[in-house]
Amino acid sequence: MNPRVPAALERTRLLVGPALEAAVNRLSPRIRRPGRYHFGWADQRGETVPGGGHGKGVRPTLALLSAEAVGAPPEVGLPGAVAVELVHNFSLVHDDIIDDDPERRHRATVWKVFGTGDAIVVGDALMLLAMEVLLDESTPERTSAAAELVRATADMIAGQYLDMTFDRSGSVDVEQCWEMVSLKTGALLTYACGVGAMLAGAPTDTVRLLGRFGDHLGRAFQAVDDLLGIWGDPAVTGKPVGNDLRNRKRSIPVIVALHSGTPAGDRLEKLYAQDRLDDADLARAADLVEEAGGREACLFAAREDMDKAAEALSQAGIEARVEEELMDLAEFVVNRQY
Amino acid sequence: MNPRVPAALERTRLLVGPALEAAVNRLSPRIRRPGRYHFGWADQRGETVPGGGHGKGVRPTLALLSAEAVGAPPEVGLPGAVAVELVHNFSLVHDDIIDDDPERRHRATVWKVFGTGDAIVVGDALMLLAMEVLLDESTPERTSAAAELVRATADMIAGQYLDMTFDRSGSVDVEQCWEMVSLKTGALLTYACGVGAMLAGAPTDTVRLLGRFGDHLGRAFQAVDDLLGIWGDPAVTGKPVGNDLRNRKRSIPVIVALHSGTPAGDRLEKLYAQDRLDDADLARAADLVEEAGGREACLFAAREDMDKAAEALSQAGIEARVEEELMDLAEFVVNRQY
Numbered sequence: 001m002n003p004r005v006p007a008a009l010e011r012t013r014l015l016v017g018p019a020l021e022a023a024v025n026r027l028s029p030r031i032r033r034p035g036r037y038h039f040g041w042a043d044q045r046g047e048t049v050p051g052g053g054h055g056k057g058v059r060p061t062l063a064l065l066s067a068e069a070v071g072a073p074p075e076v077g078l079p080g081a082v083a084v085e086l087v088h089n090f091s092l093v094h095d096d097i098i099d100d101d102p103e104r105r106h107r108a109t110v111w112k113v114f115g116t117g118d119a120i121v122v123g124d125a126l127m128l129l130a131m132e133v134l135l136d137e138s139t140p141e142r143t144s145a146a147a148e149l150v151r152a153t154a155d156m157i158a159g160q161y162l163d164m165t166f167d168r169s170g171s172v173d174v175e176q177c178w179e180m181v182s183l184k185t186g187a188l189l190t191y192a193c194g195v196g197a198m199l200a201g202a203p204t205d206t207v208r209l210l211g212r213f214g215d216h217l218g219r220a221f222q223a224v225d226d227l228l229g230i231w232g233d234p235a236v237t238g239k240p241v242g243n244d245l246r247n248r249k250r251s252i253p254v255i256v257a258l259h260s261g262t263p264a265g266d267r268l269e270k271l272y273a274q275d276r277l278d279d280a281d282l283a284r285a286a287d288l289v290e291e292a293g294g295r296e297a298c299l300f301a302a303r304e305d306m307d308k309a310a311e312a313l314s315q316a317g318i319e320a321r322v323e324e325e326l327m328d329l330a331e332f333v334v335n336r337q338y
Numbered sequence: 339m340n341p342r343v344p345a346a347l348e349r350t351r352l353l354v355g356p357a358l359e360a361a362v363n364r365l366s367p368r369i370r371r372p373g374r375y376h377f378g379w380a381d382q383r384g385e386t387v388p389g390g391g392h393g394k395g396v397r398p399t400l401a402l403l404s405a406e407a408v409g410a411p412p413e414v415g416l417p418g419a420v421a422v423e424l425v426h427n428f429s430l431v432h433d434d435i436i437d438d439d440p441e442r443r444h445r446a447t448v449w450k451v452f453g454t455g456d457a458i459v460v461g462d463a464l465m466l467l468a469m470e471v472l473l474d475e476s477t478p479e480r481t482s483a484a485a486e487l488v489r490a491t492a493d494m495i496a497g498q499y500l501d502m503t504f505d506r507s508g509s510v511d512v513e514q515c516w517e518m519v520s521l522k523t524g525a526l527l528t529y530a531c532g533v534g535a536m537l538a539g540a541p542t543d544t545v546r547l548l549g550r551f552g553d554h555l556g557r558a559f560q561a562v563d564d565l566l567g568i569w570g571d572p573a574v575t576g577k578p579v580g581n582d583l584r585n586r587k588r589s590i591p592v593i594v595a596l597h598s599g600t601p602a603g604d605r606l607e608k609l610y611a612q613d614r615l616d617d618a619d620l621a622r623a624a625d626l627v628e629e630a631g632g633r634e635a636c637l638f639a640a641r642e643d644m645d646k647a648a649e650a651l652s653q654a655g656i657e658a659r660v661e662e663e664l665m666d667l668a669e670f671v672v673n674r675q676y
Contacts, residue, residue, distance in 0.1 A: 028496035030503055094462065098455035117436035120458060121499045124432065127462070128492045131469060135485035143481045147473035154466040158366035161459045165368055 006328045009061050012081070015074060016060040017053060019082050023133050027125055034114045034122045038093055040105065044113050055105070058221075058333055059084045059192040065326050066196025066210055069318035077196030079133050080145055084192045086130035087153050091160065091188075093123040098164065099247065103239060127153065141199050148198065152191035159183025166250045177255045178219065185225075186218035193217070193326075209316035213326065216309035220334045223302035226251035227295065230286050242282035245289075248272055252301070253294030264291035302334055344666045346399050350419070353412060354398040355391060357420050361471050365463055372452045372460045376431055378443065382451050393443070396559075396671055397530040398423045403664050404534025404548055407656035415534030417471050418483055422530045424468035425491050429498065429526075431461040436502065437585065441577060465491065479537050486536065490529035497521025504588045515593045516557065516639075523563075524556035531555070531664075547654035551664065554647035558672045561640035564589035565633065568624050580620035583627075586610055590639070591632030602629035640672055 024035050036042035040052045060081035067077030095101070096109040097119050103109060111119035130153075134146040162180040166172045193214030194207040228237050229244030229251055237243075244251050250258075257265045258272075268288040271281060289295060309330055313323055362373050374380035378390045398419035405415030433439070434447040435457050441447060449457035468491075472484040500518040504510045531552030532545040566575050567582030567589055575581075582589050588596075595603045596610075606626040609619060627633060647668055651661055 028492075028499070031496060031499050094458050098458060116454070117502060118499070120432050120436060120461075121495055121502070123458075124462075124465070124495050125492065125499075127465065128488055128495065131488040132485075132492065135481070135488055138478070138481050138485065140476065143473070143476050146484070147470075147476065150466055150469040150473055154366075154463065154470065157459055157463050157466065158369060161366065161369050161456070161463075164455055164459070 006325065006332050008065060008325045008329055009057055009332070012061040012064045012074065013057055015064065015078065016057060016081050016085065019078055020060070020085055021053075023082050023086065023129055024126075026132070027129065031122055031125045034110050034118055035126065037113065038089060038110050038122065040107070044108075055085070055089070057085065058329065059088050059188065061329060062189065062192040062214065062217075062326070063196045065322055065329070066193050066198075067200050068196070069210060069316070069322045069326070070197045070200050070202040070206060071319065072196070072200035074196075076200045079136070079142065080149075080192075080195030080199050083130040083133045083145075083149055084188060084195060086126050086133065087149065087156075088188060090123045090126035090130065091156060093119055093126065095160065097123075098160075101239070101243075141201055145195055145198050148191060148195070152187045155183045155187035156185075159185070159187065167248060172250055172255055174252070174255055174259055177250070177252055181219055181222045181252070182215060185222040186215040189214040189218035189221065206316055206318070209312050210318070212312035213309045213316070213330075216305040216312065217330050217333065220302040220305040220309065220330070223252055223298045223305070224334050226253055227298055227302075230254075230289060231295070242279075242286060245282050245285045246277055248277075253289050253298040255294075256297045257289040257292035257294035260292040260294070262292045264288045268292060306330060306334055344663065344670050346403060346663045346667055347395060347670070350399040350402045350412065351395055353402065353416060354395060354419050354423065357416055358398070358423055359391075361420050361424065361467055362464075364470070365467060369460055369463045372448050372456055373464065375451065376427060376448050376460065378445070382446075393423070393427070395423065396667065397426050397526065399667060400527065400530040400552065400664070401534045403660055403667070404531050404536075405538050406534070407548060407654070407660040407664070408535045408538050408540040408544060409657065410534070410538035412534075414538045417474070417480070418487075418530075418533030418537050421468040421471045421483075421487055422526060422533060424464050424471065425487065425494075426526060428461045428464035428468065429494060431457055431464065433498065435461075436498075439577070439581075479539055483533055483536050486529060486533070490525045493521045493525035494523075497523070497525065505586065510588055510593060512590070512593055512597055515588070515590055519557055519560045519590070520553060523560040524553040527552040527556035527559065544654055544656070547650050548656070550650035551647045551654070551668075554643040554650065555668050555671065558640040558643040558647065558668070561590055561636045561643070562672050564591055565636055565640075568592075568627060569633070580617075580624060583620050583623045584615055586615075591627050591636040593632075594635045595627045595630035595632035598630040598632070600630045602626045606630060644668060644672055 021041060024039060025032060027035050033046045037044060041049060043049055063081035063084050064074040064077045068074055092104065093110050096104055097111045097116055101109055102112050110122055130149065131146055134142050134149060159180050163184055166180060190211040194211040197207045197210055230242060230253060234241045257268050268285060271285050310327060313326060359379060362377060363370060365373050371384045375382060379387060381387055401419035401422055402412040402415045406412055430442065431448050434442055435449045435454055439447055440450050448460055468487060469484055472480050472487060497518050501522055504518060528549040532549040535545045535548055567587065568580060568591060572579045595606050606623060609623050648665060651664060
């Protein structure tokens, strides 16, 4: 099932798209080219792609809604929206190198086209650009938003690194895995959901509750992403089938399965210990994760986090229309491609 | 000739060393280990190295002197000193991946020990840590210092990227090369020389002139670094002999030689076009660069930039004792290992 796209995503795309492109065009001329390629605005030779531009824009939309949630116009959240999308894309560019992923959004990844060195620099430049966008003005709100972005990004990176070390270690349990997810995925979504309100000068408690909504959304998002990494349709995800299993990734469903104490879990462990997994092995691994309850537990966790997200939002006491749009967006994120 | 180490370097090491180590210890536990390894405080297994800690600490010393230059105690410049050293080391960690350098400071580089993915993440984390150190407090001085650091780092990265694209292109002239150097090396030294005064709330003009001193120092520094990349003693530089020539680097002396219109320059061009350079080729390439005037021109440029650095400093109207120490440090940087 591919649910209808929430109105908020369409609405904010018009606002965020041009601002994001204007920010990326601030990069020095040579870095701009791989940067514009990454975002889908240009092809490998630098030619503009008409109607180009990729990514669902979930994070910037959350940032704009976060401003609207406290009664401010969406434009107030715009620098936060652009910054959070830049940081997200910095992490994608670097992650694709680290994970050796050749494709993203049905296109060759930046490192694959321009080389590893270039992709490292482009990622660095996008991260710095995010900070520049916020620090362009030195109001107290902008400064706080920049300081929080640095913290959120540092947490994201710490989570990313935990994830990498998990993949090399057999001893990770389900709880450690969720802690990692809260850092890797939750931190930036926490930030996205709070930054608009922060820029609007809202009370700390409101920002905190909006952020909590984002953390739970992040956990639900990651749970679904992990499911897509095993059972996602390559035509939709833009990644090869069974990609996470091939990379012996210790994602949530896999860790649940490995710790299930079931015969299927044991068989999965033996399979994961193999030197190479061929296509038949990948299909068998996916079945074993499902048989060991990994798929169901992951789906259940996603739904539970969605309930907690909704609870945080209702406690925040924000405008009813915006609360509905935020939940609509959250549902879209969790139900995408399922 | 190895000139005596300036007193300022020794003096500030006591102040900056512990603050830098405390900052790096703020990294999440798993990233801390490769981070501490990079700085030389720990070995590959994470064991503390007694008396460890590498790097000459030129940039942090400049930052502290920059505060003293306007009559503030050196401690005022300390967050800037730590931040600038963190950014410098972020760039070293990423550059070593990009340049495929297996050794730095006589030790295996981070990517060589921990892998490319880990080194990317460690670099990212060091860059963010630099911003965190400055944004820990939200005074106007700290905020400006953070915003300027973001700009300087973005310039540094733009310069680094230019440098990378230069190495692939035969059409770079001497002027373009110097522009690249001002970005790659000058931007962060400009920042280092201004940040202490900035944190002390000094007038913009003073910060600007101190920064100009740093830019010229950066150009002189890079000129010498390029000379060391060809003629440096591996026992001192910690890099293989003729490393830059082996990598077909278009450094300043090489570009001067290639554009010299001399027979030696033409022979160098043919040599650089070869698929592989063996040790005899490397020795010949170094001789050709020298014969074409690349070595002398590079040394001359370094001295000229030193004069301009001194001029900027005398215009800044700072304390005489500090002016002397800054020039002392500049001389040390330019004369190191010569």
